Amino acid sequence: MEKVLEVKDLSVQFKTYRGIVKALNGISFDVLKGEMLGLAGETGSGKSVTSQAIMRTLPENSKIAGGSVLFEGKDLLKLTEKDIEMVRGRSITAVFQDPHTYLNPVFRIGQQFKDILLNDPAISSIKDKKKREATINEKMTQSFRDVKMPSPERIIRSYPHELSGGMKQRVLIAMAFSLKPSLIIADEPTTALDVTIQAQVLRLMRELQKKYHTSVVLITHDLGVIAENCDRIAIMYAGRIVEFGDVKTVYAKPLHPYTQGLMRALPRADKDAQIESIGGTVPDLVNPPKGCTFHERCRNVMDVCKTSPPSPLFHEGRIVECHLYNEPLGGS
Amino acid sequence: MKIYEYAIRRIFLLIFVIFGVTIITFIFTRVLLNPLAAYITDKTPPDAVIAIIQAHGFDRPIYEQYFIYLKDLVTLDWGWSNVGHMALTDAIRTFFPATVELTILAIIITVLIGVPLGIISALKNNKWQDHASRIFSLVGISIPVFWLGLSLQYAFTYWTRSIGLPFLPSTGRVDPLLLIQNPVQGWTGMLMLDSFLQGNFVITLDVFKHLILPAITLAFLNVGILTRLTRSSMLEVIRQDYITMAKAYGLPRRVIIYKYALKNAMIPVITSVGLIFGGMLGGAIITESIFSYPGMGWLSYRAIVFNDSNTILAYVVVVAIIFVSVNLLVDIIYAWLDPRIKY
Ligand SMILES: Nc1ncnc2c1ncn2[C@@H]1O[C@H](COP(=O)(O)OP(=O)(O)OP(=O)(O)O)[C@@H](O)[C@H]1O
Numbered sequence: 145m146e147k148v149l150e151v152k153d154l155s156v157q158f159k160t161y162r163g164i165v166k167a168l169n170g171i172s173f174d175v176l177k178g179e180m181l182g183l184a185g186e187t188g189s190g191k192s193v194t195s196q197a198i199m200r201t202l203p204e205n206s207k208i209a210g211g212s213v214l215f216e217g218k219d220l221l222k223l224t225e226k227d228i229e230m231v232r233g234r235s236i237t238a239v240f241q242d243p244h245t246y247l248n249p250v251f252r253i254g255q256q257f258k259d260i261l262l263n264d265p266a267i268s269s270i271k272d273k274k275k276r277e278a279t280i281n282e283k284m285t286q287s288f289r290d291v292k293m294p295s296p297e298r299i300i301r302s303y304p305h306e307l308s309g310g311m312k313q314r315v316l317i318a319m320a321f322s323l324k325p326s327l328i329i330a331d332e333p334t335t336a337l338d339v340t341i342q343a344q345v346l347r348l349m350r351e352l353q354k355k356y357h358t359s360v361v362l363i364t365h366d367l368g369v370i371a372e373n374c375d376r377i378a379i380m381y382a383g384r385i386v387e388f389g390d391v392k393t394v395y396a397k398p399l400h401p402y403t404q405g406l407m408r409a410l411p412r413a414d415k416d417a418q419i420e421s422i423g424g425t426v427p428d429l430v431n432p433p434k435g436c437t438f439h440e441r442c443r444n445v446m447d448v449c450k451t452s453p454p455s456p457l458f459h460e461g462r463i464v465e466c467h468l469y470n471e472p473l474g475g476s
Numbered sequence: 477m478k479i480y481e482y483a484i485r486r487i488f489l490l491i492f493v494i495f496g497v498t499i500i501t502f503i504f505t506r507v508l509l510n511p512l513a514a515y516i517t518d519k520t521p522p523d524a525v526i527a528i529i530q531a532h533g534f535d536r537p538i539y540e541q542y543f544i545y546l547k548d549l550v551t552l553d554w555g556w557s558n559v560g561h562m563a564l565t566d567a568i569r570t571f572f573p574a575t576v577e578l579t580i581l582a583i584i585i586t587v588l589i590g591v592p593l594g595i596i597s598a599l600k601n602n603k604w605q606d607h608a609s610r611i612f613s614l615v616g617i618s619i620p621v622f623w624l625g626l627s628l629q630y631a632f633t634y635w636t637r638s639i640g641l642p643f644l645p646s647t648g649r650v651d652p653l654l655l656i657q658n659p660v661q662g663w664t665g666m667l668m669l670d671s672f673l674q675g676n677f678v679i680t681l682d683v684f685k686h687l688i689l690p691a692i693t694l695a696f697l698n699v700g701i702l703t704r705l706t707r708s709s710m711l712e713v714i715r716q717d718y719i720t721m722a723k724a725y726g727l728p729r730r731v732i733i734y735k736y737a738l739k740n741a742m743i744p745v746i747t748s749v750g751l752i753f754g755g756m757l758g759g760a761i762i763t764e765s766i767f768s769y770p771g772m773g774w775l776s777y778r779a780i781v782f783n784d785s786n787t788i789l790a791y792v793v794v795v796a797i798i799f800v801s802v803n804l805l806v807d808i809i810y811a812w813l814d815p816r817i818k819y
C-alpha cells in the first residue's frame with residue numbers, strides 16, 4: 145500500500161528550567177493511504193509532541209534533534225515557514241482534544257470556516273466576490289451536512305459558545321475534512337466529550353475517512369477505541385514506539401511487556417479477571433533510565449535491559465522493541 | 477437582550493452612582509464647609525445675602541437642603557468659582573474642552589505607540605525588540621511626570637530657542653495676540669477643532685504647537701503601561717488553543733496574528749485605554765500645571781491652592797460623571813467585541 149506519511153528516527157527535545165526534556169527519542173512509523181492508525185500510550189509518552197512535530201506547531205522552547213518526516217516526497221521538517229503553511233490545512237490537518245478551546249471565541253463559526261476555505265486556491269482565486277461567497281457558503285453547508293449537523297445556516301451564524309461540545313467537535317471535524325486533506329491527525333478528539341457522544345463522533349470520523357479516503361492518525365488513551373476503529377496501532381512509551389503492527393495481530397498477542405500491561409488494564413466483559421494497572425510511574429524524561437526506559441516497571445526485566453536500550457526488530461508480524469525477542473527467553 | 481437595552485440599564489445604574497457621589501459632595505458643602513461661599517463674594521451686598529440664603533434654602537432642614545442641592549446641580553446653578561473668576565458652570569464650559577482636546581491628542585499618542593510596541597514586543601518575545609520596548613516602557617513608567625514636563629520645556633523651548641532653532645511654546649493654550657488677530661468663535665470650546673472648522677488654520681497650528689509638549693508628557697507614562705499590557709495580553713492569546721488550531725488549519729500567519737489573535741488580545745487593552753482616557757479627562761493636574769495649560773487639572777490645582785472648595789467639589793462631581801460614562805462606554809465596546817459576555 146501507498147505510504148502517505150513516513151516518520152523516520154524523529155527526536156524532539158524541550159529546553160526547560162529543569163534541563164533538557166527528551167520527549168521523543170527516535171521514533172519511526174508510517175501511515176498508509178486511507179488507513180486509520182491508532183497512537184496509544186500513557187500520558188507524557190509523547191503522542192501530542194509527535195503530532196505537533198509533524199504539523200510543525202511545536203512551541204518555541206523545542207528542538208528537533210534529528211530525523212525526518214516525509215510527506216508526499218518532501219521532508220516537512222525542512223520546509224520553510226511559508227511552505228509548511230501551504231501544507232497545513234490543505235494536505236495535513238488536525239482535530240484537537242477540547243473543542244471548547246480550539247474555536248476562536250470572538251468570531252462566528254462561519255467566519256472561521258470561511259478563512260479555512262480560503263486556503264483552497266480553487267476558492268481564493270475566484271475573483272467575483274459574490275460568486276466566491278456563494279461557493280464558500282455552499283461548501284460550508286455541504287461540510288456541515290457531511291457531519292450530520294442540523295440547520296447549517298444557524299451554525300454558520302453562531303458563536304462557539306452558543307454550541308454544545310459535541311456540536312463544536314462536529315464543526316472541527318467538518319472543518320478538518322472540508323479541504324479534503326490526505327492526512328488528519330486527531331489528538332484525543334473525544335476525550336473532552338460525553339461518553340455517549342464520543343462513539344458518535346468517532347463513527348462520524350470513520351465514515352468521512354472512508355468516504356474521502358483520508359488517512360487518519362488517531363491519538364488516544366483508549367485501547368478500546370483503537371480496537372473498534374483503527375487498522376494499525378503504535379504503542380508509545382517514554383518517547384519511543386515500543387510496538388507497532390496490525391490491530392488484530394497486536395491485540396491477539398501483545399508482545400511488549402508494556403503493551404501486555406496496557407491490555408491487562410483494559411476492562412473486559414468476558415472474564416472476571418481483575419483489572420490490573422502497570423506498577424510504577426512514567427520515567428522522568430530529563431534523566432531517563434539507562435538501558436530500556438521501561439525496565440524499572442517491567443515484569444520480565446533481564447540484566448541486559450538495565451544497560452543497553454533495545455532496538456526495533458520485526459517479530460511475529462509486527463515491530464517490537466524489547467530484548468525478550470532478541471535472544472532466547474531467560475537468557476542473558 | 478439587545479445591546480441598547482443593556483446600555484439603557486447601565487445608564488440607569490449610572491444615575492445611582494452619581495447620586496452617591498452627590499451625597500458625599502453635599503455633606504462637604506453643607507455640613508463641613510460654608511455653603512454660602514459658593515454664592516457670595518467680597519462684593520456681594522449684605523441684603524443680597526439674605527435673598528441667596530432663601531433662594532438656596534440654607535435655612536431649611538438638612539434633608540430638604542439635599543433636594544434643593546440636587547435641583548441646583550441639575551439646573552446648572554452651581555455657584556461661583558473664585559479661581560475661575562466666573563460662574564462655575566461657565567468655568568467648566570471653558571476649561572473642560574481644553575482638557576478634552578489635550579486628552580484626545582494624548583490618548584492618540586498613547587494608543588498609536590503603546591499598542592504596536594506591545595504587539596511587536598509579544599511577537600519578538602525575549603528578542604532584542606522586546607528588551608528595547610521593555611526598557612522604554614520601564615523608563616516611561618518610572619520617570620516622574622513633573623521631571624519629564626520640565627525637561628521637555630527645557631529641551632524644546634529654552635534650548636532650541638537659545639541656539640536659534642524653531643521652538644515649541646512652553647506654556648498656555650494659544651498665543652493670545654494671535655487669537656486677537658484671528659478670532660475664533662466658540663462652538664465646541666475646543667479651540668483646535670473650532671478654528672479648524674472655521675478655516676482659521678493659523679490658530680489651529682498654534683494650538684497644536686501648544687498641545688505637543690503637554691500631550692507627550694501626559695502620554696508618556698501611559699504608553700509604558702499600555703505597551704506592557706498589550707504585550708502580556710498578546711502573549712496570553714498567542715498561547716491559546718484556537719491559535720494552534722488556526723495554524724494547524726493552514727491560515728496564513730498574517731491572518732492569525734492580526735485577525736484571530738488581535739481581536740482577542742484587544743479586549744483587555746480597550747478596557748485600560750478607557751480607564752486611561754477617563755483618568756486623563758479628569759484633568760492631568762501635574763501636566764496642566766507645569767505647562768500652565770488652562771484645563772480642568774489646572775483649574776482644580778488652583779482651586780486647591782487658593783482654598784476654593786466650591787470649585788473642588790464641582791470638580792469631584794464632574795470627574796465622577798466622566799468616570800462612570802467612560803466605564804459605561806468601555807463596557808459597551810467590550811460587550812460588542814466579546815460575544816461571550818452576557819448582558
Ligand atoms: N512545551 C513543552 N515544554 C516542555 N516539555 C514539554 C512540552 N510539551 C511537552 N513536553 C513534554 O514532552 C513529553 C511528552 O508530552 P506529550 O504532550 O506529547 O504527551 P502525551 O503523550 O500527549 O500525553 P497526554 O496523553 O497527557 O496528552 C512530556 O514529558 C511533556 O512533559
Ligand SMILES: [Mg+2]
Pocket residue numbers: 191192193331
Ligand atoms: Mg497529548
